[in-house]
Amino acid sequence: MSPRTRRILRIATFACAGIGTLVWLGAVGASLAVPPGRRDGFGMVGVILATAYFITLVLPALILALLDRWPLVAAILGLLAVAIAFHAVVPWAPLGLIGA
Numbered sequence: 001m002s003p004r005t006r007r008i009l010r011i012a013t014f015a016c017a018g019i020g021t022l023v024w025l026g027a028v029g030a031s032l033a034v035p036p037g038r039r040d041g042f043g044m045v046g047v048i049l050a051t052a053y054f055i056t057l058v059l060p061a062l063i064l065a066l067l068d069r070w071p072l073v074a075a076i077l078g079l080l081a082v083a084i085a086f087h088a089v090v091p092w093a094p095l096g097l098i099g100a
Contacts, residue, residue, distance in 0.1 A: 009071035016079055057078075
């Protein structure tokens with residue numbers, strides 16, 4: 001793989017990891033924004049799922065990009081993280097129309 005391709009994949013991975021980190025921070029912030037009197041504990045399920053998303057997709061992509069190892073795998077993980085975040089934030093998007 002050429003150095004230029006590695007650099008492009010690394011930049012794309014950093015961008016995807018940034019978006020994934022913002023989604024994770026937004027989920028945690030939204031859960032903590034609920035007033036203490038209205039919390040029933042089920043809001044933490046979202047935080048747990050968002051943290052699992054962050055640990056399994058975003059963090060490995062970020063670590064691989066920082067170490068400059070396996071740039072294609074890092075980019076795929078980053079794109080998968082952005083796809084899941086997009087689907088979580090905008091579940092009504094007509095994704096079936098994109099390929100049509």
